[in-house]
Amino acid sequence: xxxxxxxxxxxxxxxxxxxxxxxxxxxxxxxxxxxxxxxxxxxxxxxxxxxxxxxxxxxxx
Numbered sequence: 001x002x003x004x005x006x007x008x009x010x011x012x013x014x015x016x017x018x019x020x021x022x023x024x025x026x027x028x029x030x031x032x033x034x035x036x037x038x039x040x041x042x043x044x045x046x047x048x049x050x051x052x053x054x055x056x057x058x059x060x061x
Contacts, residue, residue, distance in 0.1 A: 006048045012041065
């Protein structure tokens with residue numbers, strides 16, 4: 001355990017900002033990029049929670 005939470009608000013804000021800038025430079029709609037990032041983020045959190053739960057179940061006495 002590195003003391004990290006699954007959801008890191010500041011990192012999420014930074015990621016959304018940089019991806020929105022990149023999207024604008026490429027002529028992509030910001031709404032599209034935000035939805036895409038949210039889907040990826042939701043899936044990532046779900047997978048991390050599953051892994052965390054699996055590790056805690058395996059390591060419990």
